[in-house]
Each structure stands twice: as C-alpha cells, then as structure tokens.
Amino acid sequence: MSGIRSPDRRRARAAAVLVGVALVVGGCRAGDTTAPTGRSPAPAPSVRAGGTLTYASGQKLTGFNQHSPASASAFLYNLMTQVWPSTFNSAPDGQRVLNRELLLSAEQTSSSPQTVVYRIDRRAAWSDGDPLDGRDFVYLWRTAYTKGAKDIDGSEIAATAVSAQGVIESVSLSDDDRTVTVVFARPYPDWQSLFALLVPSHIAERVGWNRGFNEFDPAVVVSGGPFRIAGYRPDQDVTLVRNERYWERPANLDAIVIRILPDVGQLLPAMSNREIDLANLTNPSTDLVTQARTVPGLTVAFYELARYDRLHFNFRNDLLAMPEVRRAIALALDRPAILARLNGQLDPAKAKISNSRLYSPGERGYEDTSGGRYDRADPAGARRLLETAGFVRSADGIYARDSARMSFRILQQARVDELIQAQLREVGIEVRIQSSPNVVDAQRRGDFDLTVASRPTGAGGKAGETSQFLTGGAFNLGRYSNPAVDDLISLANSELDEARRQSLYLRADQVMWDDMPTLPLQQAIGVVIHRDTFSNIVPEIAGGLFVSANHWGLR
Amino acid sequence: MGTAVGALILRRVAVSVPLLLLTSLLVFVLVANAGDPLADLRAQPDVAPEVIDAQRRALHLDEPVLARYGRWLASAVQGDLGTSIAGRDVAGLLWQRMQVTLRMIVLAVALAIGLGLAFGVVGAVRHYSRLDHSLTFLSYVALSLPVFWLAGLLKEFLAVRLNRLVGRQVLFTVGDADPNLTGPLLERLGNYLGHLALPTLALMAAPIAVFGRYVRASMLDALSADYVRTAEAKGASRPRVVVHHALRNALAPFATLVALNFAHLFAGAVIVERVFGWQGMGQMLLDGVRAADPNVVSAWLLVTATTVHLVNLLADVAYGWLDPRVRVG
Numbered sequence: 037m038s039g040i041r042s043p044d045r046r047r048a049r050a051a052a053v054l055v056g057v058a059l060v061v062g063g064c065r066a067g068d069t070t071a072p073t074g075r076s077p078a079p080a081p082s083v084r085a086g087g088t089l090t091y092a093s094g095q096k097l098t099g100f101n102q103h104s105p106a107s108a109s110a111f112l113y114n115l116m117t118q119v120w121p122s123t124f125n126s127a128p129d130g131q132r133v134l135n136r137e138l139l140l141s142a143e144q145t146s147s148s149p150q151t152v153v154y155r156i157d158r159r160a161a162w163s164d165g166d167p168l169d170g171r172d173f174v175y176l177w178r179t180a181y182t183k184g185a186k187d188i189d190g191s192e193i194a195a196t197a198v199s200a201q202g203v204i205e206s207v208s209l210s211d212d213d214r215t216v217t218v219v220f221a222r223p224y225p226d227w228q229s230l231f232a233l234l235v236p237s238h239i240a241e242r243v244g245w246n247r248g249f250n251e252f253d254p255a256v257v258v259s260g261g262p263f264r265i266a267g268y269r270p271d272q273d274v275t276l277v278r279n280e281r282y283w284e285r286p287a288n289l290d291a292i293v294i295r296i297l298p299d300v301g302q303l304l305p306a307m308s309n310r311e312i313d314l315a316n317l318t319n320p321s322t323d324l325v326t327q328a329r330t331v332p333g334l335t336v337a338f339y340e341l342a343r344y345d346r347l348h349f350n351f352r353n354d355l356l357a358m359p360e361v362r363r364a365i366a367l368a369l370d371r372p373a374i375l376a377r378l379n380g381q382l383d384p385a386k387a388k389i390s391n392s393r394l395y396s397p398g399e400r401g402y403e404d405t406s407g408g409r410y411d412r413a414d415p416a417g418a419r420r421l422l423e424t425a426g427f428v429r430s431a432d433g434i435y436a437r438d439s440a441r442m443s444f445r446i447l448q449q450a451r452v453d454e455l456i457q458a459q460l461r462e463v464g465i466e467v468r469i470q471s472s473p474n475v476v477d478a479q480r481r482g483d484f485d486l487t488v489a490s491r492p493t494g495a496g497g498k499a500g501e502t503s504q505f506l507t508g509g510a511f512n513l514g515r516y517s518n519p520a521v522d523d524l525i526s527l528a529n530s531e532l533d534e535a536r537r538q539s540l541y542l543r544a545d546q547v548m549w550d551d552m553p554t555l556p557l558q559q560a561i562g563v564v565i566h567r568d569t570f571s572n573i574v575p576e577i578a579g580g581l582f583v584s585a586n587h588w589g590l591r
Numbered sequence: 592m593g594t595a596v597g598a599l600i601l602r603r604v605a606v607s608v609p610l611l612l613l614t615s616l617l618v619f620v621l622v623a624n625a626g627d628p629l630a631d632l633r634a635q636p637d638v639a640p641e642v643i644d645a646q647r648r649a650l651h652l653d654e655p656v657l658a659r660y661g662r663w664l665a666s667a668v669q670g671d672l673g674t675s676i677a678g679r680d681v682a683g684l685l686w687q688r689m690q691v692t693l694r695m696i697v698l699a700v701a702l703a704i705g706l707g708l709a710f711g712v713v714g715a716v717r718h719y720s721r722l723d724h725s726l727t728f729l730s731y732v733a734l735s736l737p738v739f740w741l742a743g744l745l746k747e748f749l750a751v752r753l754n755r756l757v758g759r760q761v762l763f764t765v766g767d768a769d770p771n772l773t774g775p776l777l778e779r780l781g782n783y784l785g786h787l788a789l790p791t792l793a794l795m796a797a798p799i800a801v802f803g804r805y806v807r808a809s810m811l812d813a814l815s816a817d818y819v820r821t822a823e824a825k826g827a828s829r830p831r832v833v834v835h836h837a838l839r840n841a842l843a844p845f846a847t848l849v850a851l852n853f854a855h856l857f858a859g860a861v862i863v864e865r866v867f868g869w870q871g872m873g874q875m876l877l878d879g880v881r882a883a884d885p886n887v888v889s890a891w892l893l894v895t896a897t898t899v900h901l902v903n904l905l906a907d908v909a910y911g912w913l914d915p916r917v918r919v920g
Contacts, residue, residue, distance in 0.1 A: 098677040098678065098679075105632055105642055105646075106632075106646075106677075106678060192641075192645070194642045194645070194646075250678065266771075267770060267771050269770065270679075270687075270870075271870040271874075272766060272770070272870050273766070273770040275770055275771055293770050293771075295765060295766065295770070295868070296868070296870070297765065297868050298865070298868070298874065298877075298878075299865050299866065299868070301743075301866070302764070302765060302866065302867070302868050305743070305746040305747060305750070305751065305764050306764050306765045306868075308747075308751045309746070309750055309751050309754060309760075309762075309763070309764050309765075310754075310760070311760075311763060311764060311765045312765070473625065473626060474626045474627070474630060476630060477626055477627050477630045480627075480630070480633055
C-alpha cells in the first residue's frame with residue numbers, strides 16, 4: 037500500500053513519498069511510444085463486474101494536487117492515477133507505456149529541437165462534462181513546469197517537478213485543441229514523465245493551484261479517469277466510485293474504499309474480519325508476513341521494488357574520506373549474510389544483492405558493475421588495505437593511525453546496524469550504534485558516519501534520482517564528489533539515445549565502485565496481501581498498485 | 592454553601608491557570624525542538640529550496656521558539672489555535688477529534704461507574720461468597736491486562752469469531768463507523784455501536800475493576816459501621832440500609848476516584864484509538880508529536896488538561912454535596 041508501514045515509520049514514510057514522487061518525475065526510454073498496452077498494463081483474467089474493495093493505507097491525505105509539495109505523497113499518487121490521467125503510465129516492470137485511453141499517439145517528431153506531438157482522443161472529457169484537451173497540457177506547463185509561475189492570487193506556485201522546470205520552450209495547440217505540440221528548450225530524455233496526472237485546467241484556473249485542491253469538493257476534484265472521488269473523511273477514508281462518464285472501458289469494481297490505518301498492527305485482524313481486502317507493504321516486517329501466511333483466505337505475494345538499501349559513508353569524517361577505508365569496509369562486510377538476515381527471511385527467491393547504484397535487479401538496464409570484487413567478504417583483503425594505508429592494530433584489536441582510531445558511529449536501524457557492527461569488529465573496525473529520534477532527519481543533516489538508507493532507482497526515469505551522486509545534489513547524504521562522475525551523469529541525463537544513455541550511467545557506476553561513496557546492499561521487496569476473492573492485482577516495480585485498479589475485480 | 596463552593600472554584604482556577612500556562616510552554620518548547628516539521632517536504636527529491644524556505648516562513652519556523660509560543664498563546668486566548676504543519680485549522684481538527692474520543696470515553700466512564708458500583712456493592716453485600724471471589728478474580732485479571740493486549744484479544748477472539756459465528760459483520764475492528772454510511776436509522780445506529788463496542792470494552796475494563804474494588808472496600812467499612820447497625824436495629828430494610836446509608840457514604844470519595852481516573856482514560860484512549868484505528872484525540876496527539884507540530888500538541892494539551900481540571904473541580908463540588916462534613920469544613 038502506498039502506505040502501511042513497518043517500524044521506523046518516519047524513514048519508511050519518507051521512502052514511500054519518494055517512491056511516489058519518483059513515479060511522477062520518472063520517465064522512460066525515448067521513442068517507446070508504440071507499446072501495445074494502454075492505461076492498465078495488466079492482463080485481465082475473468083472477473084465479475086461490480087463489488088467494492090477496501091484498501092488499507094498507512095498514509096493520510098493533505099490535499100489532492102499531487103504536483104504541490106504540500107500534498108504530494110505516494111498514497112495520493114496511487115489514488116490519482118485512477119482520477120487524473122497521464123500521457124504515459126507505469127508498467128509492472130517500471131517502464132512507461134503510452135496511455136492509449138487518453139492519447140491516440142505521442143511521437144517525438146524531431147530531436148533538434150526536441151519536439152513531441154501528442155494527439156488526444158476526441159472522446160476524452162472530465163467528469164463534469166468539460167473537454168479534456170490541450171488546454172490542460174498548457175496549464176500544467178505554465179504552472180508545474182515553469183519556474184516562478186504565479187497562482188491566481190499572485191503568490192508563487194509551489195510545484196514538485198523542479199527538475200522539469202524550464203525544459204519546455206513552447207506548447208502549441210491545433211486540431212481543435214486535440215493536438216498538442218511540445219518543443220523543448222533542451223534535450224529531455226525523460227519526456228514521457230511529463231504531463232502525468234493532468235490537472236483540470238478549467239477548474240484550477242478558478243480555484244487556484246496552491247490551495248484550490250486542499251479540501252475535497254466533488255465539483256472541484258473532477259475525474260478524467262476510470263474512477264472519481266465520491267467521498268472523503270479527513271484522516272479516515274476516501275471513496276472512489278466508477279466514473280460513469282469515462283469514455284473507455286469502465287472499471288470492474290463499483291467502488292474502492294481506502295481506509296487509513298496508521299498502525300500496521302491493525303491490518304491482519306481487519307483482514308481476518310473482512311474489513312480490509314487489500315494492502316501493499318513496501319517495507320514489510322517478517323513477523324507480519326509470517327502471520328499473514330497463516331490467515332485463511334489471504335494471498336501473500338512478494339514483488340521486486342526498484343529501490344535498494346545501501347550503506348552510506350560520510351565524507352565529513354576524515355577517515356571515511358579515504359577511499360582505502362571505504363573499500364576496506366566494503367570488503368569486510370559479508371553482504372550475502374546480511375541479505376540472508378534481512379530480505380532472505382521474507383522471500384529467499386526474491387531476495388537479491390544489488391550490484392548497481394543506478395539500476396535495481398529486475399529493472400531493465402540492470403548490470404552488475406562491481407566486477408565481482410565485493411561478492412563475498414574478504415576480511416584479509418580489508419586488513420591488507422588498511423595496513424597498506426598505514427593503519428596498525430592497537431592493543432584492543434582496533435586499527436589506528438597516528439591519533440586517528442578506526443571507530444565510527446552508525447545510525448540505529450533495526451536488524452542491520454548490529455550485523456554491520458559485528459562484521460566490522462572482526463577486521464578491527466569499531467562501530468558504535470547511534471540512536472536518533474528521527475533517522476531520516478539525521479541522515480539529511482549528515483549527523484552520522486555510517487548509515488543505511490533506501491532510495492528508488494527511478495525505474496522509468498533516472499534523471500531525478502541521479503542527483504544523489506552529483507556534487508551537492510539532493511540526497512547526496514555523505515557529500516560525495518567526483519567531477520568525472522558529475523560529467524558522466526550530466527551527459528547521460530541529457531542524452532536522448534537510450535543505449536548511449538545507459539552506457540554513460542554504467543560507466544559512472546563503475547567509477548563509483550572505485551570511489552565507493554555507498555555500498556549497495558539488497559534490493560527492496562514489497563508484498564501485496566489481498567483477499568482471495570479479488571483478482572488482477574498487479575504491483576509495479578516502483579511500488580505503485582493503483583495504476584491497474586480499473587482491472588481489479590471479484591473472481 | 593454557595594460562598595464556600597465559589598471560593599473553592601476560585602482557588603482551583605487560581606492554581607490551574609498558571610499550571611496550564613507553564614505546562615503549555617514546556618510542551619510547546621519540547622515539541623518545537625523534537626524534530627524538523629518539514630522533514631517530509633525535504634525528503635522529496637524535487638522540491639526547490641525556495642519552496643522549503645517559503646514554507647518555513649509561512650509556519651514561522653524561522654522565529655525563536657519563545658516568540659512562536661507567544662504568538663500561539665496570544666491567538667489561543669482569543670480562541671484561535673492556529674494551523675497545523677499540514678495547513679489544517681487546529682480548532683476545527685480538535686473539535687472533530689474530540690467528538691470521536693468523547694463518544695468512547697463518556698460511554699466507557701458511564702458503564703464503568705455503573706458496573707463498578709454494581710460489582711462493588713454485590714461483592715460487599717455477599718462478601719467471601721463464590722460470586723465475590725469470581726468478581727475479585729476478574730478484577731485482578733482486568734487490572735493486569737495491558738490495554739493494547741486486551742484490545743488485540745478482543746479483536747481476535749471476540750470480533751472475528753463472533754462475526755463468523757453469526758455470519759455477518761456485527762463487531763468491527765477498524766474506525767468509528769463505516770465510510771459512506773447510509774440506510775435506516777437503526778442500521779446506522781447498529782453500525783456505530785458495532786464500532787464502539789470493542790474500544791469501549793477495552794477502555795473500561797480496568798476502571799470497572801478499580802471502581803469495583805474501591806466500592807467493595809468502602810462498602811465493607813460502611814456496612815460494619817455503628818450507624819449502619821443502628822439503622823438495622825431501628826428496623827430499616829436491608830436494601831435501604833445498603834443504598835441509603837452505606838452506599839451514600841461510600842460514594843463521596845468515589846467521586847474523586849472517578850475524576851482521577853478520567854485523566855487515565857484519556858491516556859488509555861490514546862492506545863485504544865491507535866489499536867482500533869479511530870481518528871480521535873489520541874491519534875491527533877501521536878500525529879502532532881510525530882510531525883513535531885507544537886500547535887497541534889499544545890491545543891491537545893490545552894483541551895485535555897482543562898477537561899481534567901474541570902472534572903476534578905466537579906468531583907470536589909460533588910464531594911461536598913455528598914458529604915456534609917466537607918461542606919461544614
């Protein structure tokens with residue numbers, strides 16, 4: 037679920053938000069416009085029409101405009117994929133596929149300047165009867181994708197898609213506003229991520245961007261998708277009902293009720309009691325999954341996420357700023373043992389070590405760039421590296437050089453911190469566990485030496501997520517900086533040819549295996565739990581579930 | 592008596608107001624320093640620093656904590672409790688949540704008083720009987736069970752099994768009512784009660800035991816007192832002796848006990864709401880603390896502390912009414 041969260045809720049919640057935002061900003065292969073699937077990539081086994089499904093979410097809504105930072109969340113993104121249409125949707129493997137229910141085509145007609153022409157289905161309309169056309173594209177361009185845009189009250193528009201701001205030179209309309217021609221100011225490989233969750237411009241221009249969608253009003257939050265929002269009780273539930281004015285194949289279910297369950301502990305009793313039918317956990321705990329398997333009538337299915345856990349080294353620490361020290365730590369760690377203790381307990385078949393920083397295993401483009409150097413622990417190699425760098429073992433077995441003792445703090449995180457502590461102690465590196473009331477906050481402030489963090493790899497669109505390896509980039513937790521990596525990633529982020537782009541990312545990753553700014557640990561896995569009476573529930577690698585909700589149905 | 596009660600109220604208010612101010616200051620400062628309210632916003636990959644700065648200014652997070660407290664207090668005394676970090680009107684939020692929580696607490700208190708009195712009186716009148724031993728045993732079980740555990744047991748062994756047995760949803764484990772509840776009044780009422788039953792049961796179990804034990808002990812004292820024996824000797828009926836003479840005397844300190852337990856019930860409600868997914872004041876407090884939102888937590892404190900003070904005051908007044916010796920004193 038875009039939301040039910042296991043322990044360390046803050047971190048998990050932030051991670052979930054990131055997954056959602058990554059979906060929004062994520063893009064795809066240039067030129068992949070002829071994919072055969074439409075809005076919902078999932079195949080559709082036979083299901084009955086009608087019925088209500090109740091979904092559990094651990095997150096709350098703070099508004100309905102996913103493009104606004106005040107409201108954006110993975111939960112809202114999930115929900116709105118059925119309400120506000122996008123030009124491209126996410127397939128289960130994370131790739132972008134043309135939304136054929138909205139568009140007849142979307143073609144890149146020129147690469148210099150990059151030009152894309154969208155042709156909108158003439159039947160497309162909002163649930164209040166207003167046409168869904170090029171004016172909605174223009175509105176999104178002038179608000180979300182334009183820096184310094186003003187709202188109706190003169191205030192500055194706050195939008196999440198900062199990396200897309202300024203990339204569009206012009207948007208022109210023709211063919212009765214049903215053909216949209218977008219000319220880019222600079223090459224933008226992630227163009228398929230643009231015009232996601234189109235906002236009803238005829239309403240937004242009246243109520244405003246920043247505040248107009250903060251409260252629920254059925255006359256304001258109109259739908260251009262298979263479902264419309266029919267009810268909302270703040271902090272409690274949201275009700276989606278079939279949009280009878282949807283011009284394409286109607287949704288199978290009559291309604292989807294989303295109930296807010298802040299405590300994951302409520303989930304299984306509620307499912308046993310038939311109050312909840314479906315949940316999607318992107319950070320599942322072993323206990324919960326084990327219990328879920330014992331509840332009759334529930335299906336428990338794991339899926340790979342385009343996200344991985346990695347150990348961050350903080351370059352603010354003088355010792356960790358030395359590449360030999362970082363590489364020694366990487367050699368000392370037994371990643372297969374860590375995997376076995378973490379995701380291996382959830383689903384050994386799906387548990388995988390990630391050996392790339394820019395792609396996740398299971399994601400198209402994934403390649404092991406490590407050269408096999410860190411496949412298993414090499415304590416002797418780690419000690420050699422340290423001794424070559426001038427470190428000697430002191431009486432207590434911990435390495436030191438001059439007055440610098442090999443002793444680091446690791447942020448307390450369930451299950452993994454003690455494993456790392458024990459493994460590094462074996463080679464003469466001391467690790468002290470540092471508790472923090474808010475791990476994500478401590479990571480952002482750089483208040484750590486070592487920490488394990490999880491981030492998406494941006495399946496379907498890399499540019500937004502690559503900044504974590506750029507000098508001064510967002511989420512560059514350890515302050516890593518290498519101009520060669522900056523250049524390679526920047527080149528890749530503006531490369532329209534997918535093969536060349538992928539090659540540039542892989543070269544950057546190879547450089548990073550030498551630099552070791554982070555050590556990838558394990559690919560994240562999610563779990564979908566649903567009642568057996570429902571079918572066609574297909575999660576996607578980026579963690580979303582709702583994009584195929586119009587296909588969900590009773591067996 | 593009127594003057595004495597008035598003086599009592601004035602004395603209580605004179606003590607309560609500075610206490611509330613001090614507590615609110617302490618809580619505001621603690622929460623304001625508990626974390627970064629914009630952490631979630633910062634955690635989003637594509638949010639410009641200008642957006643974060645604008646939000647900081649809008650929420651006055653760029654000002655010193657004491658200045659923010661002063662601003663909050665000045666507005667609060669005028670009835671404006673400000674907005675939450677998420678931009679919601681705190682007074683409106685509080686009112687909405689209070690209706691949810693009070694529904695549970697008021698019912699739990701009423702039932703606990705009634706059942707506690709009944710069990711206590713029965714236990715005293717038929718002390719050391721099999722019934723008394725059973726009630727004593729059940730009381731200790733209720734006192735020993737942590738609320739969250741009892742709530743879990745009720746869900747698993749009462750709700751799920753009972754619903755299976757009767758083949759329909761009678762008891763619910765999530766929320767205070769079904770979403771989009773429509774239909775005949777009786778059906779809606781049944782739905783509300785079905786949601787209310789388990790949380791109320793979980794919340795009132797311990798107070799029933801406390802009240803029952805207290806009333807039993809007080810009644811045993813009263814029943815062995817001289818004035819009760821005198822009443823019996825004068826030919827008063829057993830029910831009249833128990834209710835009119837013994838129980839009335841036992842009730843005076845009981846009023847104080849109920850008032851003290853009222854505060855405990857608020858604390859218990861935090862846990863019960865969490866376990867049953869109720870969006871009441873307890874959940875509001877947790878959300879406020881998690882979001883490091885001093886406006887929300889301070890408003891919560893203001894209302895709950897004022898309520899507890901008021902209930903205590905009422906208990907003192909009731910004590911005076913029930914026990915003439917206190918009035919004279």
